[in-house]
Amino acid sequence: MPKETFLNLGEEKQENIMRAAISKFSSLGYEKSNIGDISKTAGVAKGSMYQYFENKKELFLYSIQWCIDLLMKKYNKFIISPDKNINIFDYLYDSSKEIIVQMREEREAVIFIQEVFLGRYKNIMDESMDYILKATDQYVLNFINQGKKNGYIREDIDDKLLCLYVTGVSFKFKEYIINRAKSMGQEIIDEPFDEYEEEIKSMIELMKNGMGRS
Amino acid sequence: MPKETFLNLGEEKQENIMRAAISKFSSLGYEKSNIGDISKTAGVAKGSMYQYFENKKELFLYSIQWCIDLLMKKYNKFIISPDKNINIFDYLYDSSKEIIVQMREEREAVIFIQEVFLGRYKNIMDESMDYILKATDQYVLNFINQGKKNGYIREDIDDKLLCLYVTGVSFKFKEYIINRAKSMGQEIIDEPFDEYEEEIKSMIELMKNGMGRS
Amino acid sequence: MPKETFLNLGEEKQENIMRAAISKFSSLGYEKSNIGDISKTAGVAKGSMYQYFENKKELFLYSIQWCIDLLMKKYNKFIISPDKNINIFDYLYDSSKEIIVQMREEREAVIFIQEVFLGRYKNIMDESMDYILKATDQYVLNFINQGKKNGYIREDIDDKLLCLYVTGVSFKFKEYIINRAKSMGQEIIDEPFDEYEEEIKSMIELMKNGMGRS
Amino acid sequence: MPKETFLNLGEEKQENIMRAAISKFSSLGYEKSNIGDISKTAGVAKGSMYQYFENKKELFLYSIQWCIDLLMKKYNKFIISPDKNINIFDYLYDSSKEIIVQMREEREAVIFIQEVFLGRYKNIMDESMDYILKATDQYVLNFINQGKKNGYIREDIDDKLLCLYVTGVSFKFKEYIINRAKSMGQEIIDEPFDEYEEEIKSMIELMKNGMGRS
DNA sequence: GATGAATGAGGCTTCATTCAT
DNA sequence: GATGAATGAAGCCTCATTCAT
Numbered sequence: 045m046p047k048e049t050f051l052n053l054g055e056e057k058q059e060n061i062m063r064a065a066i067s068k069f070s071s072l073g074y075e076k077s078n079i080g081d082i083s084k085t086a087g088v089a090k091g092s093m094y095q096y097f098e099n100k101k102e103l104f105l106y107s108i109q110w111c112i113d114l115l116m117k118k119y120n121k122f123i124i125s126p127d128k129n130i131n132i133f134d135y136l137y138d139s140s141k142e143i144i145v146q147m148r149e150e151r152e153a154v155i156f157i158q159e160v161f162l163g164r165y166k167n168i169m170d171e172s173m174d175y176i177l178k179a180t181d182q183y184v185l186n187f188i189n190q191g192k193k194n195g196y197i198r199e200d201i202d203d204k205l206l207c208l209y210v211t212g213v214s215f216k217f218k219e220y221i222i223n224r225a226k227s228m229g230q231e232i233i234d235e236p237f238d239e240y241e242e243e244i245k246s247m248i249e250l251m252k253n254g255m256g257r258s
Numbered sequence: 259m260p261k262e263t264f265l266n267l268g269e270e271k272q273e274n275i276m277r278a279a280i281s282k283f284s285s286l287g288y289e290k291s292n293i294g295d296i297s298k299t300a301g302v303a304k305g306s307m308y309q310y311f312e313n314k315k316e317l318f319l320y321s322i323q324w325c326i327d328l329l330m331k332k333y334n335k336f337i338i339s340p341d342k343n344i345n346i347f348d349y350l351y352d353s354s355k356e357i358i359v360q361m362r363e364e365r366e367a368v369i370f371i372q373e374v375f376l377g378r379y380k381n382i383m384d385e386s387m388d389y390i391l392k393a394t395d396q397y398v399l400n401f402i403n404q405g406k407k408n409g410y411i412r413e414d415i416d417d418k419l420l421c422l423y424v425t426g427v428s429f430k431f432k433e434y435i436i437n438r439a440k441s442m443g444q445e446i447i448d449e450p451f452d453e454y455e456e457e458i459k460s461m462i463e464l465m466k467n468g469m470g471r472s
Numbered sequence: 473m474p475k476e477t478f479l480n481l482g483e484e485k486q487e488n489i490m491r492a493a494i495s496k497f498s499s500l501g502y503e504k505s506n507i508g509d510i511s512k513t514a515g516v517a518k519g520s521m522y523q524y525f526e527n528k529k530e531l532f533l534y535s536i537q538w539c540i541d542l543l544m545k546k547y548n549k550f551i552i553s554p555d556k557n558i559n560i561f562d563y564l565y566d567s568s569k570e571i572i573v574q575m576r577e578e579r580e581a582v583i584f585i586q587e588v589f590l591g592r593y594k595n596i597m598d599e600s601m602d603y604i605l606k607a608t609d610q611y612v613l614n615f616i617n618q619g620k621k622n623g624y625i626r627e628d629i630d631d632k633l634l635c636l637y638v639t640g641v642s643f644k645f646k647e648y649i650i651n652r653a654k655s656m657g658q659e660i661i662d663e664p665f666d667e668y669e670e671e672i673k674s675m676i677e678l679m680k681n682g683m684g685r686s
Numbered sequence: 687m688p689k690e691t692f693l694n695l696g697e698e699k700q701e702n703i704m705r706a707a708i709s710k711f712s713s714l715g716y717e718k719s720n721i722g723d724i725s726k727t728a729g730v731a732k733g734s735m736y737q738y739f740e741n742k743k744e745l746f747l748y749s750i751q752w753c754i755d756l757l758m759k760k761y762n763k764f765i766i767s768p769d770k771n772i773n774i775f776d777y778l779y780d781s782s783k784e785i786i787v788q789m790r791e792e793r794e795a796v797i798f799i800q801e802v803f804l805g806r807y808k809n810i811m812d813e814s815m816d817y818i819l820k821a822t823d824q825y826v827l828n829f830i831n832q833g834k835k836n837g838y839i840r841e842d843i844d845d846k847l848l849c850l851y852v853t854g855v856s857f858k859f860k861e862y863i864i865n866r867a868k869s870m871g872q873e874i875i876d877e878p879f880d881e882y883e884e885e886i887k888s889m890i891e892l893m894k895n896g897m898g899r900s
Numbered sequence: 901g902a903t904g905a906a907t908g909a910g911g912c913t914t915c916a917t918t919c920a921t
Numbered sequence: 922g923a924t925g926a927a928t929g930a931a932g933c934c935t936c937a938t939t940c941a942t
Contacts, residue, residue, distance in 0.1 A: 049926065073381055075289030078911060089928045094913065133470075163433075164378070167287055198471045201460050209464045212430025216422050219377070246415050250423045254468030256347075257412045263901070292936060303903040305939085314937065477905065501809050503717030506932060517907045522934065561898075591861075592806070595715055626899045629888050637892045640858025644850050647805070674843050678851045682896030684775075685840045691922070720915060731924040733918085742916065 045106050050096035061086040061096065062110045063152065065103055070156040074104055074168050104165075105173055111157045112176070119146055131196050132187040133248050136214060140244045143218065144237065147225055155222050162215055184210050210251065217247050259320050264310035275300040275310070276324045277366070279317055284370040288318055288382050318379075319387050325371045326390070333360055345410050346401040347462050350428060354458045357432065358451065361439055369436050376429055398424050424465065431461050473534050478524035489514040489524065490538045491580065493531055498584040502532055502596050532593075533601055539585045540604070547574055559624050560615040561676050564642060568672045571646065572665065575653055583650050590643055612638050638679065645675050687748050692738035703728040703738070704752045705794070707745055712798040716746055716810050746807075747815050753799045754818070761788055773838050774829040775890050778856060782886045785860065786879065789867055797864050804857055826852050852893060859889050 050058065064086035068077040079100055083090045097103040119142060130138075147154045159165070161180060169177070188206050191197030197206070221240070264272065278300035282291040293314055297304045311317040333356060344352075361368045373379070375394060383391070398421045405411030411420065435454070478486065492514035496505040507528055511518045525531040547570060558566075575582045587593070589608060597605070616634045619625030625634070649668070692700065706728035710719040721742055725732045739745040761784060772780075789796045801807070803822060811819070826849045833839030839848065863882070 052926085073289070075287070076381075079913090080911075090912095091914085091928055091930090092926075094915095095926065100912070162377075196471055197469055201464065201469070202457075205457060205460050206464070206469055208430050208434055209427055209461065209469060212428075213423055213426040216426025216429060220422055243416075243419060246419045247423065250415065250420070250468065252468050252470035254464065254466050255411055255415070255420055255423060256466035257410055266901090293938085294936070304937095305903055305905090306901080308938065309901065480905085501717070503715070504809075507934085508932075518933095519907055519909095519935085520905075522936095523905065528933070590805075624899055625897055629892065629897070630885075633885060633888050634892070634897060636858050636862055637855055637889065637897060640856075641851055641854040644854025644857065648850055671844075671847055674847045675851060678843065678848070678896065680896050680898035682892065682894050683839055683843070683848055683851060684894035685838055694922090721917085722915070732916095733924055733926090734922080736917065737922065 045102060045109065046097050047095065053096070057088075061088060061093075062107060065107045066111060066156045067152050069104060069107060069165075070152055070159065074165060079103070101168065104168055108157070108160050108165075108169070108173060108176065111153045111160075114153055115146065115150065115157060118150065131194065132184075132191050132210070133196075133252055135187065136210075136248050136251070137244060140214070140217070140247075141237070141241075144221065144240050147221075151225065155225065158218050158222050162219060180211065181207055213247060213251055217243075259316060259323065260311050261309065267310070271302070275302060275307075276321060276328075279321045280325060280370045281366050283318060283321060283379075284366055284373065288379060293317070315382065318382055322371070322374050322379075322383070322387060322390065325367050325374075328367055329360065329364065329371065332364065345408065346398075346405050346424070347410075347466055349401060350424075350462050350465070351458060354428070354431070354461075355451070355455075358435065358454055361435075365439065369439065372432055372436050376433055394425065395421055427461060427465055431457075473530060473537065474525050475523065481524075485516075489516060489521075490535060493535045494539060494584045495580050497532060497535060497593075498580055498587065502593060507531070529596065532596055536585070536588050536593075536597070536601060536604065539581045539588075542581055543574065543578065543585060546578065559622065560612075560619050560638065561624075561680055563615060564638075564676055564679070565672060568642070568645070568675075569665070569669070572649065572668050575649075579653065583653060586646050586650050590647060608639065609635055641675060641679055645671075687744060687751065688739050689737065695738070699730070703730060703735075704749060707749045708753060708798045709794050711746060711749060711807075712794055712801065716807060721745070743810065746810055750799070750802050750807075750811070750815060750818065753795050753802075756795055757788065757792065757799060760792070773836065774826075774833050774852070775838075775894055777829060778852075778890050778893070779886060782856070782859070782889075783879070783883075786863065786882050789863075793867065797867065800860055800864055804861055822853065823849055855889060855893055859885075 050061075053061075061082075064082045065077075068082050068085065079093050080090050082103075083093045093103065097106065143154060143158075160169075161177065163177070166177075184207050185203055188197060188203050188210070192199050192203075264275075267275075275296075278296045279291075282296050282299065293307050294304050296317075297307050307317065311320065357368060357372075374383075375391065377391070380391075399417055402411060402417050402420045402424070406413050406417075478489075481489075489510075492510045493505075496510050496513065507521050508518050510531075511521045521531065525534065571582060571586075588597075589605065591605070594605075612635045613631055616625060616631050616638070620627050620631075692703075695703075703724075706724045707719075710724050710727065721735050722732050724745075725735050735745065739748065785796060785800075802811075803819065805819070808819075827845055830839060830845050830848045830852070834841050834845075
């Protein structure tokens, strides 16, 4: 979606630009971020940005794309298609842990992409990108379907609602993690896994067995 | 938080202004809403807005306040402090139904306030308003505490996590309802309750008993 | 076509703005004129221009309008509808002289409007203004028609061609006058009529009797 | 006037460039035409344009030159110096017909050059090119001079005015032809001569014998 | 206190020209 | 010499805020 010119750039330069964009969009939001700033942060002339992207919106949209690609490339698991033999609870556990690991190395990218999925930029993402949001649902729906077939998910509740339920819990949980990360700034690096481990397990427990006491 | 001048205004004028603000903020977001538009919609001079509010941000912040007050005044239950004799599941059921009822009469206000709680405007809401977001949590925490005491909520999981869990599910669910409402525009008026009834029950069921199949 | 705001301005301010616009457009052409410059020349803030006009193009289009109105108001004869008893040759003589007089007092306006008619800004004038250019033709056609009826114009030539002929000669002649005026700058004020008088007569003679020697 | 580099180019490449330039200038005007576009249309790198020409203006100025040369080379008659034995009326007839013929083969070039002469680009053409505009006048003046000597042009009217008269009529007429051509797009190819023949004759008739009825 | 005009900073975008390969 | 990326000045326009009535 960016222009040829951008793709012909050296890897490093591309990265500088995209990271600058992501950083700004993530910290200021779409409207308050401005091309001049981003270009300066990236160490590029303002005008150059328009040789790379048609306009601000395209830059934003591509930031999402680039971010997803980056994370996929770096952490294949992120997108590993649902293994027939893995159930959604295990998957959630793995992917949650994964994200925490990723956050150490790719703080901004991960936070940005999570916020994208959390719907912060819904207004800007037109149809051309909407599918991304829907993809997650589809993804979860697959799991639910299989879960029902394989007998570890109850069958008396509508798929769509189960999907809402799962995404609701896990999104909120991710949000909580993100906010914690944000408020801690860079020091996250030193945070131990274990602290999260228990929490993750508990959330999944809740999804699995509910919070009621029989 | 608005200036004296605003509070001296007639009820109706105040309402016009706040509703105009809410409508714009809700449909365009904070940055893209503009004072000129809002004032015009409210039938007030642009300059007057600055006699009522220090600046755009204050107007926004007060919009939240006003909205909450409106809903509280109109639907006391909305904030009725947790009754010792009601458990969180019943409360969730009641409040969910309540919101749907409210949406008929106060569509824009309800949607706006929900999106505030969903975090859409986190950037703008500084500390001075943050407490609102936290209030919800506190509210849910109360329930959880009592639930544990009264024996209908399991005790092996941390309060904070249970809180995330509950808000996660119910927020996502509310978001789903809101989006449905938005996409349907005004016709919501004719929509029957029953359609939602089942869904609400199912979501609560999930919270209570989880999605796993023992 | 300008916004209310502009029309509510004091006469003098309106005039300052329009004269600044005309001056710039006339000397630099449409593209090279810029709003910042015009506003500065007019002694107004740049932003104000956008309270008066939707955009640059509207300012330009209204400049034409305003200019025509100005000249019409000041020199009623300019648009006096063709008198039944006046023939085209007399009319051309009168109007030519008239323009020269006008140029003394309204140099820039007259030059601007003439260039509009000469087609310099054809590109910018969309349909909404095109009629102005066509109006002139219609005007001349009327004369020709009447001339034929009244017997002082030959009937063996097509109206449209006669019209081209008349406008061709008189436009070129006006252009010549304008260029002379431009190159002389402001000193034109002291130039005597008589110098033009002969020329005007000669041009009309040529139209009437041609340049051939029988 | 272009740099050495340009002149060392192959004929065809030179032609591509100039035709691209002419096409853009003609359709968009000077300001709105841009080097990037022109170079792309010509199949040349943008940077190369600056190895051929000092700047945009020089490219433009040379476009005029090149265009004139092209037409002169292709249609010698176009500029053939006034034959002692031909009078201006015959010349006008011939040259008018000629232009219509040329328009079939060199539409863009002819239209461009005519508009140059019609003064559309006066602002851009500085002194260095002004002579071209004056050349036409000189050319016509020659004819007039001879015409007077040979007795087929009346002597009681100033040369300069006769010149204005002739150019006025013929320019306007050419403009009319051009506009017709433009509005018809490419289909002009199939248009028959005859349609114009009568019109040309009439215009010349008017110049010769005037429009008055004795 | 109300009004709406005035202001100017700031953002997006274009494009002539220069630079590095 | 050719290429096309890089640059930054400059223009249009928006809009929060201030000012004058």
